[in-house]
Amino acid sequence: MNKQTTAYLNSFTFIFFSLIWIGGCKTPKPVFENQNNKVSMHPAPVVIYKTQTDCSKQVPIMLSDDPQDLISYPHPNDLRYADGRFRYPVLLEDGYYLDRKGIGPKTNFLRISYEEYAANPPAPPTLLNLVDHSAKILEIWHCYLNINEENLIDSLNFFIFNQKLMNRCKRIK
DSSP: OOHHHHHHHHHHHHHHHHHHHHHHTOOOOOOOBOTTSOBOOOOOOEEEEEESSOOTTEEEEEEOSSSOSEEEOOOGGGGBOTTSOBOOOEEOGGGEEEOSSOOOTTEEEEEEEHHHHHHSOOOGGGGGGGBOTTOOEEEEEEEOOOOOHHHHHHHHHHHHHTTOHHHHEEEOO
């Protein structure tokens, strides 16, 4: 090979590997797409809800729309934080609760407490017989808030007290 061809190949090789190296070092940006293929980066919603009666100590489960089938139920450990405390909802203004467990439109409550459930978990086939049909969820709100934990409860109470939930949150039930 002559010097000119060797220099050309060396230059080509250098440029080729430089481009690969530069391209490989690029940090990919996270891409989140919603149903309309638009970029979206929402935090997970804070869920607040209101019930017909006080269900704050009752175990939530999810049932099908016709409430004949069990969709999901918690493992006893799901009802506790890592330090052993129970994950009760937080009472807010006007009878609303800040969810700590996973409340949704298909949520129903059992007639037993977190303590009873954790101490002696019922068999899944028996859970339908333990549903408290008088414990109804009246409202569920998803709030997409960029607020630190220390100010969250005060902010939610402010929105509830001043009837601003509809301005700051989305009602899902």
